[in-house]
Amino acid sequence: MAKYVFGVDIGGTTVKIGLFSVEGKLLDKWEITTRTDEGGKYILGDIAESVANKINEKNIDKSDVAGIGMGVPGPVKDDGTVIKCVNLGWGIFNVAEELGKLTGLPVKAGNDANMAALGEMWQGGGKGHDNIVMVTLGTGVGGGIIINGKMISGVNGAGGEIGHMTIDTEETECCNCGKKGCLEQYASATGIVRMAKIALNKSDRPSKLRDVQYISAKEIFDQAKTGDELAMELVDELGDKLGIALAQVSCVVDPEVFVIGGGVSKAGDILIDAVKKAYQKYAFHACRSTAFELATLGNDAGMYGGAYLATK
Structure with a gap:
């Protein structure tokens, strides 16, 4: 053996x-x-x-x-x-x-x-579950759907590309994929920074983000944790957009747990709380109890997944 x-x-x-x-x-x-x-x-x-x-x-x-x-x-x-x-x-x-x-x-x-x-x-945040949706929040937004322990790849291998779900039909700027209003434009590290720059340019509201030379997703979450109102609103907007997307995903695959990973997930509970609050607002009643967990394997997750697949 x-x-x-x-x-x-x-x-x-x-x-x-x-x-x-x-x-x-x-x-x-x-x-x-x-x-x-x-x-x-x-x-x-x-x-x-x-x-x-x-x-x-x-x-x-x-x-x-x-x-x-x-x-x-x-x-x-x-x-x-x-x-x-x-x-x-x-x-x-x-x-x-x-x-x-x-x-x-x-x-x-x-x-x-x-x-x-x-x-x-x-072996990570979804351990003990056979039906999970993983969301990776980094430079972009990636997704992986596992049902009964098996990947859902789709006919063209595009299953799980939740970053390119259309969330805002009124968006005027283009996503890197060429469409407009993709989830990635709001819920990725680059997306929340984009939203911050728009918000800062639209008004002269006080915010510690104005004192930062290079705004990053980490800086936005750090300032939100200190009570900066604009930063808190940006986190809520990210949570709202991602919550809407995951509510739609749950209507299709109804997972046991959403596992949130990627660099943005290092924000921890403030991110999970914002997404979960929005998700429960938008989700179909039968899906509202879906659990949320942070990913635990970091950059090793892909290797673990490959190893798992090789055992099947």
Whole structure:
């Protein structure tokens, strides 16, 4: 019976790789550079080489490795086919099949946000639940949907892309995706900063945010915690927009728990309280008791999710 699995999380700058026991214990982790030059053609070869080196270093019999699970920053179909990964330079091809050929191991692949959700379900903030929605609040807004322990990828690998739900049909500025009024424009780190700049320009209301040279999401939450009225309103607006979005999500998948991760989640309870308050206002009555938890695995969540997928 296999003893080990590898979890791989491909980012635009580095690839995080973890060696796990099949029970979910992280035994070792390391990073390699993501070589995106020449259309990212070296990435999978570098991963294969790194995995092979670790197998040799640890004197692991290859037959004891169940496989590799890999998270990719872009849409991934259930069969492991990526539908263009702009940040990596990849077009459309089957990454699971290709890495399998290079390593001689079974490989499964999925979107990186879905992998993070799997990881949090397995060993993180969603542990003990088989039905979770993970929301990642960083530069953008990512999402991962897990139902009965399985990722919901969708036909085009875009399942869980909640950051591009239209929340405000009156919005005049464009999201990076080209649409207007996306959740990402309000609930991401860049989104709340955008809202802060708009609010500061619209009025001369007093706020400590006016004394900050470079406004960040952290600064906004820090000032809100001190009672700064404008900062508190900005946090409430983020909570309202995200609460509306998650209320709609709950009508479709009705999860046991929402797990909130990403850099913005470091704000902690003030964020969770704002989102939960809005969610309960907008949610269908049968879904109002859905739990909210902070993610606990940090940047390792994608590796954990990959490892989990490789055990299935």
